Amino acid sequence: MLLIDCPWCGERAETEFSYGGEAGITRPKDPAALSDAEWADYLFMRNNPKGAHRELWNHSQGCRRWFGIERDTLTYRIAGTFRLHGKDEG
Amino acid sequence: MTDLSQRRHGLETLVGAHGDREQLSATVTLEIRAAVRQLNLRGDPGKAGLRTAAEEALGQALPVQPNATTAGPHTICWLGPDEWLVLSATPDAANVATALEQALSKHGAAVNDVSGGQVLLHLAGSGVRDLLAKGCTLDFHPRAFAPGACAQSGLAKANVLIRLDEDGEAFDVVVRRSFADYLLRWLRHAA
Numbered sequence: 001m002l003l004i005d006c007p008w009c010g011e012r013a014e015t016e017f018s019y020g021g022e023a024g025i026t027r028p029k030d031p032a033a034l035s036d037a038e039w040a041d042y043l044f045m046r047n048n049p050k051g052a053h054r055e056l057w058n059h060s061q062g063c064r065r066w067f068g069i070e071r072d073t074l075t076y077r078i079a080g081t082f083r084l085h086g087k088d089e090g
Numbered sequence: 091m092t093d094l095s096q097r098r099h100g101l102e103t104l105v106g107a108h109g110d111r112e113q114l115s116a117t118v119t120l121e122i123r124a125a126v127r128q129l130n131l132r133g134d135p136g137k138a139g140l141r142t143a144a145e146e147a148l149g150q151a152l153p154v155q156p157n158a159t160t161a162g163p164h165t166i167c168w169l170g171p172d173e174w175l176v177l178s179a180t181p182d183a184a185n186v187a188t189a190l191e192q193a194l195s196k197h198g199a200a201v202n203d204v205s206g207g208q209v210l211l212h213l214a215g216s217g218v219r220d221l222l223a224k225g226c227t228l229d230f231h232p233r234a235f236a237p238g239a240c241a242q243s244g245l246a247k248a249n250v251l252i253r254l255d256e257d258g259e260a261f262d263v264v265v266r267r268s269f270a271d272y273l274l275r276w277l278r279h280a281a
Binding site for chain 2: 001008009010012013015016061062063064065
């Protein structure tokens with residue numbers, strides 16, 4: 001079981017959290033201007049690195065906030081957790 | 091506002107033989123506290139005036155440290171950086187929601203009475219920490235779970251808010267009404 005350090009609640013068991021995919025994907029400002037390939041890339045294509053991976057997690061059984069984790073996909077070692085925006089961002 | 095003192099919590103068929111108090115084991119007693127009003131408060135504590143207005147309306151400060159509670163006329167539990175649960179057993183609890191809503195309306199906050207949707211279970215006795223530890227990943231050792239602390243977690247897979255009272259002796263467990271039947275059975279079995 002992983003211990004995940006929620007930026008608000010502190011260290012909690014992995015079972016309290018849910019995974020939310022790769023972090024840092026921003027919606028294109030003008031989707032209509034994109035080609036189908038670019039839109040599909042934004043919607044579906046994700047990195048699958050062996051090593052460090054920045055990803056979104058939600059503390060679903062706790063404070064229910066989204067935050068980010070940098071985790072090594074090979075060793076599961078968590079390098080750190082971070083809040084997504086301002087410090088009070090929900 | 092409805093009068094909660096006579097309110098049915100819908101668990102009568104389950105607890106009927108025992109009343110609202112039940113000896114779960116030699117070391118744990120359970121009490122269903124249906125008369126405690128529960129208010130959910132959401133608002134940005136960084137916004138000027140919100141905390142002061144809430145403090146004036148409630149007579150006590152909102153806890154801004156994660157997983158902390160404040161005691162006073164009511165018990166206020168931290169649920170998130172912009173969310174609190176006010177547990178109120180005061181005689182005028184019915185008016186607290188209205189007063190709070192009026193005081194906070196211009197600060198962009200929302201106050202909702204969630205008394206009907208959640209059940210407050212009061213667990214007391216020397217065996218409570220061991221009982222909760224059977225179904226929850228939190229550390230209930232007195233060194234880790236201090237008096238006045240609260241935490242949201244899973245208890246036997248049900249989402250709960252757990253709070254330890256100021257004396258460090260009894261726990262309040264707040265659970266969704268729809269999970270209360272299940273959780274009560276689990277507690278009985280686990281105790």
